Amino acid sequence: MYPVLFQIAGFQIRTYSLMLLLAFVAGILLLWLILKRRTLIDPAVVSDLAFWVIIGVVIGARLAYVFMHWPQFADNPAGIFKIWKGGAVYYGGFILAIIFGLIFLWRKKIPVLPLLDSIAPAIALGEGIGRIGCFLNGCCFGKPTAVCGITFPYESIPFAELSKAGQLPAGAFSATVWPTQLFQSGGGVLLFVVLFLLIRFTRLRKGQLFGIFLASFGGLRFGVNLLRYYENDLNLLTNQWIAISFVVVGVGLAVFFGFTQEKVPTPQWVAAERKKMAEAKRKKETKEAKRGKRYRKSKKSRG
Numbered sequence: 001m002y003p004v005l006f007q008i009a010g011f012q013i014r015t016y017s018l019m020l021l022l023a024f025v026a027g028i029l030l031l032w033l034i035l036k037r038r039t040l041i042d043p044a045v046v047s048d049l050a051f052w053v054i055i056g057v058v059i060g061a062r063l064a065y066v067f068m069h070w071p072q073f074a075d076n077p078a079g080i081f082k083i084w085k086g087g088a089v090y091y092g093g094f095i096l097a098i099i100f101g102l103i104f105l106w107r108k109k110i111p112v113l114p115l116l117d118s119i120a121p122a123i124a125l126g127e128g129i130g131r132i133g134c135f136l137n138g139c140c141f142g143k144p145t146a147v148c149g150i151t152f153p154y155e156s157i158p159f160a161e162l163s164k165a166g167q168l169p170a171g172a173f174s175a176t177v178w179p180t181q182l183f184q185s186g187g188g189v190l191l192f193v194v195l196f197l198l199i200r201f202t203r204l205r206k207g208q209l210f211g212i213f214l215a216s217f218g219g220l221r222f223g224v225n226l227l228r229y230y231e232n233d234l235n236l237l238t239n240q241w242i243a244i245s246f247v248v249v250g251v252g253l254a255v256f257f258g259f260t261q262e263k264v265p266t267p268q269w270v271a272a273e274r275k276k277m278a279e280a281k282r283k284k285e286t287k288e289a290k291r292g293k294r295y296r297k298s299k300k301s302r303g
Helices: 015-038 045-068 077-081 090-108 112-137 157-164 180-201 208-225 233-260 267-302
Strands: 004-008 011-014 150-152 175-177
Touching: 004 015, 011 015, 015 045, 015 112, 015 267, 045 090, 045 233, 090 112, 112 180, 112 208, 150 157, 157 175, 180 208, 208 233
Parallel strands: none
Antiparallel strands: 004 011, 150 175
16 A cells, blocks of 8 residues: 655645546547547547546546435535545546536537547546556455455555454454455456457447447446445445446447447548548648738739
């Protein structure tokens, strides 16, 4: 466990925040690359989309946490806004980020399915990187175990939470738990590799890749949740039902798009079309420049 990387004038640089930042940057760069090589969508859209995704993640994750831990906010509603003290639920951020992203795409009239397919590997990669931050911070830990466990020290979050719940032996000075953060991280990296290979070597129908991602991610979370520690059964059941919903919706989307959508274009076709678009843009700019030059010359001669 290594929650604080270093301090500058009393200001802490936390490893959790750093890994989330790295996950986001890696996801953005990967999305930009996929859009440029596999679609006709302008990669410049990534910056604006990222802005709304961040807002969705922050608000959604916090609202989900407040909903699932309402008793601790019932007498102190102002605490809802103190996000710097921690408290976020991944599902909430994921769902609201998707909603905000879809609204953005609809308003900008950007094709939805190609972008969803492009963003799926980016989310999986971000999951693989970001969960390392959870492990270093000590949050999102697993149930106590004597098999294949990771031991967290006395001052860690797992020890404090499990001690409060009475799930540690009397006199214990550490907590050995399932490393669910690492399971989630490894699963995210594996899912990224699978999605990347599907993009590289197959031609799925538009939207199918996102459906496969959603179903696979839901299955991964369902399995990890069986080993993860939750404060109560209600939180566990809520997370499991959401995971099952992801699986059902993902499979449904993959099947539906398989029958209703055309195949994704080949990289060669995309490259050729982008070349045509660039040439057409160059000709248009040249034509407008010549027209402007003639206009200025005519204006000067009349003057």
